[in-house]
Amino acid sequence: MCCTDMALAYVEAHAAWSEANTRPSLGRDYAAFLSREPDGATRAAFAVEGVRCAACMNAIERGLAGLPGVASARLNFSDRRLAVTWEPGAEADVETLLRSLKALGFGAQPFAPDRLADGDAVETKRLIRALAVAGFASMNVMLLAISVWAGNVSDMTPENRDLFHWIQAVVALPAAAYAGRPFYEGAFRGLKAGRVTMDFPITLGVVLTLVMSVAETLSGATHAYFDGAVMLLFFLLIGRVLDQTMRRRMRACAENLATLRCERATLADPEGGLRDVPLSELAPGARILVRPGERVPADGVVEHGASDLDQSLVTGETAAVTVRGGERVFAGALNGSGALTVRVTAPAGASLLDEVEGLMRRALEARSRALVLADRATRLYIPLVHAAAALTLVGWLAAGVGWHAALLDAVAVLIVTCPCALGLAIPAVQVVAAGALFREGVLLNDGTALERFAAIDTVVFDKTGTLTLPEPTLSGGIVTPGALEMAARLALSSRHPMAVALVSAAGGVEPFPGAQEAAGLGVRASVDGVELRLGSARFCEAEAEAAAAVAADPEASVICFRAGEGTPVAFPVRQAPRPDARDVVDRLVEQGHRVLILSGDRAAAVASVARRLGIAEWEASLAPQDKIARIEALGRAGRRVLMVGDGLNDAPALAAAHASLSPVTASHVSQAAADALFLGRGLAPVLTVLAAGRRARRLMLQNLWFSAAYNVVAVPLAAAGCLTPLIAALAMSGSSLVVTLNALRARLGTVPTPPLPASRPGMPADTRIA
Template identity: 35%
Template sequence: MDEHRRSDEREEPRVAESLLEDEADADEAAAHAEHQGQGDHEDGGHDHGGMHAGHEELFRRRFFVSTALSIPVLLYSETLQAWLGFSVPTFPGSEWINPVFAVLVFAYGGVPFLEMAVPELRERSPGMMTLISMAITVAFVYSLASVVVPTASTFFWELVTLVDVMLLGHWIEMRSVRRASSALDELAQLLPDTAERITEDGDTEEVPVDDLSEGDLVLVRPGANVPADGVVEEGDSDVNEAMITGESKPVSKDPGDEVIGGTVNGDGSLRVRIEATGEETTLAGIMRLVEEAQQSESQTQVLADRAAGWLFYVAVAAAAVTAVVWSVAVAFDARVVERVVTVLVIACPHALGLAIPLVVAINTSLAARNGMLVRDRIAMEQARELDTIVFDKTGTLTKGEQGVVGVATVEDVDEEEALALAAAVEGDSEHMIAQAIRDAASDRGVTTPDARAFEAIKGRGVRARVDGELVHVGGPNLLSQLEIEPPERIEAFADDAGENAQTVVYLVREDEVLAAFALADVIRDESRRAVAALQELGVEVAMLTGDSEDVARAVADELDVGTYFAEVLPEDKDTKITRLQEEGKLVAMVGDGVNDAPALTRADVGIAIGSGTDVAVQSADVILVQNDPLDVVRLVKLSRASYRKMQENLVWAAGYNVFAIPLAAGVLAPVGILLSPAVGALLMSLSTVIVAINAQFLRRVDLSLPSLPGVAVTRESRPTGS
């Protein structure tokens, strides 16, 4: 159940989107040693795309040099001269142009493939490099033999074009992978190089961001990036956090609000007290999570790697059969070697090797840009198969804070007037009920009158004078002390609220009950949309809470959640997950607290809300940067879309070989259709390009969600291609 849980428990996690994983043995592959240093930052910082940039530069350079060296071979090829109807002048020694330049092309452009096949052979795990090496080695040896045995036809132009096309294909792939796996580079670029630190005398000094310490006060000018995590001490502004949280709208920041390093300040000037620097910042944590995701292995990638190994044996067998059949049919000659080489070229699992890593890399990047940080890719793949998602109630489906969920008033008082009076009386109170009433008044845009002579009544409520009248706000104990009874309609409202485990407070003016307010943990509007959307996707939604049966039932009914577990002790949460799994369900758990950590670990997919504790985050496979249950829906949709794209690529890559290998072997030779090695290499590279383009279409997946009637859209997915 948990064997996929921790990527750091694997013996040697690898970068899943790297197509040259077996080439990365620097001790064995001189080619890798050559470009390894090119991919590293000089300062030793994070540069996840550096390795891919190094591979890209290696193949780009060798492609252009090899292509230039191939031109004389092509010009002096008698076969091409006959096909294209041209001729070139000859001179003494011109017969050596083809073998000499072909040897140069093989040594510079072809030998790296041989070097990179060594680890595959040593590990007895033949794959792409072994197949390419076999093809070009056969072509090279046969071509040199043709020089010694003049009666044999030459093979030089096919050899150089084969090497050139292979180099071109690798260059295109490395460029695609580097671009797709640039999430870490993009994140690293969010942090500015310098910051303006405010000195004790009030002046500012420009210092490197690395020199900032906890407790430093920095000035963030309009339009500048916040240099590190901190708290606003002075100023107000709107900060763009889209690159970190996925929130499309700028977030208002006032004194006391937290800001995240790497976010972009708006029009206002802020003075920020630094609370975290370096590896302790939110951005650094996100980068670590993204890196973990990029190093975790994909189940589908394992299948693709295994298929590449099988393809090697299929290719060798097909080549052997081809050699035998053609030798019997036409005797052993150059045509037999040409068929064998073409079979080996066609069988190269280039497209197969690209099919999964590129999709996974794009998937990780899209997830990060939409506020989902994937720590374990296997979990990301499993999300498509989830049939039950269990949400912790408090702080996940609800806001984890008291809010006004209902108001009842006497006939001659409307709700806005009642809220205005209650908010005025509660204006000086720090109690969470007071805050809830003030927030409700603020949300409705109610103007609050002035209150005087505020006084807290211990255990009963508060009172103050508003417009000269004595006004009380409090619970049932207040009514008992004042010895008054509420009107029938308010009493009925209070009874209903009590049955739903809601807290009721009364508004009393001059011994007359004017209104009653029902308070409860406020359900997020996003939760309603998330539950409905998941159910539409065919996923069952369940709820887990330590609250009473009445509270759990009320929230479940409100959200239309059919399964809920109430009065669950923290240590028993994971047993509920186990129970669902024993019913044969693939279960995800969504939570944010320390007591959710065991359940997050137990679940097939653990999803932590971004504001959750470090323990919860470290126990999860996926972290939602925003406190937004809708991101769970986006996670499922992205997982399903990514899997479809993987399957399409696998079908194309493997299906291509199913049809191409027999064609290369010459099954259509009786009707005059034969593939040369160069054409075989071209078709193989075309397959690779098609797979790469198909993977890029994943960027266009629609992660937006429809609104429910009467429910405001508080956040929407940003365009995935941005």
């Protein structure tokens, strides 16, 4: 890459960034972005630009807390989403709030997921380009620097040495000007607002090093330090790119919830006409039509029709639920087979889906309040570094040395204390541990979760799809092969999930020609003059057989079959426990973890699974807000909860828990809310992530202690004039290398999971959570 190419890349990136940050304003009418809480308070969300560390979060929240009428301001550090609540009756003065944020050095705009996605894409591209430029410059400048070092101890002439220094300057100066922009801008914004951010010592160290290097080159000195400046930017940009990449997970939550939300609805007029209206026009009492394949746009009660709905949002069950007149339906449920006329009971913005979204938002905001190790370690870094460099400069000037020597030693202090090792201490372990977990079938969504996994003492499981396998299977019941084969052939014409279990049990069969599906009831076909039916107990006139099957297996659901006037057959279908679920639970208990089940399923089904797996504490029929309440109660009691769930109704609980894990078969929203996903049919990854978390935390602490010890030794040496900027740069690079090599240990013996123990005898499972 030549200087012209770098200049063009700079102009292109700057234009893209400027376009993203200077788009037409959303206008001064912010009413569309304000929401009214039940208690009369007004709430709004803003996307904040320029947040880099926990100090930024604290500065924003403290700065806005004093504004008139503002009850609370909470910044989600993960996705830079600022939630502001005004007191009941107070005017929501958005303009004043935005001006206050600008005075603090942060740009902001009303939160919109699509605009956030565009801005994140531009910022990610910008950081990757800066990283590429820094990497290119580091390699080339280091090659030139090595030649100078070798020449200084051999026969290189001063003229050749100066030429090599000037070539380094030609490569390093434009590269540092472009690659360092993310840090320079952060430092400038902080200074403009009267704050000193983590970007300031980085900027100061890079700029002073480059200035000193140019001065040394002009004077024909033996050493220049261009390599130290660009290497520093390269290492720090690696961490910045990783941080930006992991932050996309939070945007995925909003995107996945948005796919469940309807923007419009089909309104049925009192005269019988139909018209398409925006969701905002729906009011309680309105009648809407929901066609097959559509999502229910609002909470309501079925007035006419019958159909199968996917209501996993409420129950967590992946099997479709048959609904008919008088039964409740919820926004976001997917209509399967029949048309429904629904009377709306909740206006736009007050549905269960809106409540789930609000629960997730609040849970994620609460989680972001906890500072991770790197944040805590850097809180004292800035004042200590500045004080050390300033004391070095003043001390040497007081001792009578010249400005040149005093400034050289002060720059050496800034370089040797550069937060490179500290910046890599945590991300390096996260990256290596994430790769090791990937090889074990665990996909890490959030690198910071490793620290939380290490602190877990309580494991909460959902039942359906988590402790059990996601696909249903035929269970129990002695059925004649002929009945099963005919039922399976009929099941091939059904879209009901339970029909899959019959097809799997019967093996290779062909569908009956001419089979028809009765909306919300089942499937029928006529074969040799005999009508065959498969579906609900009422549809097959098999209420007695269905009741007997449920009594024999309370955990099972029932699908019935009838051939003509013959005796109907009830097939019990259920989701079998994961093959190693009992052994994993035994191991967790053996390690001292408290194990619970929190499920939206019915009590009989949960009790059966709990008894089989030896889990004494369980609770059933829980709504999403109930699960969050239970997890928060455990948190207040001092417990660190790992939530393992897969359903849409588990997403808020996954976000509220101290850490979370989901199977890869989970709903998209749950996948986005979870800290990690696991592959396969077993639950052993629960043990894997806990072991990996403990190991990663040990390595992180070791890296932080090494970084601290390195500074304790290196700073006095640099302040005493024993280290030139060149040696300081080498020491800084060496510390980063040591930290990286230590992090590589995270892939050695990542998951020391001993053999699972033999299963314990069954335990009574009638203990509910108090």
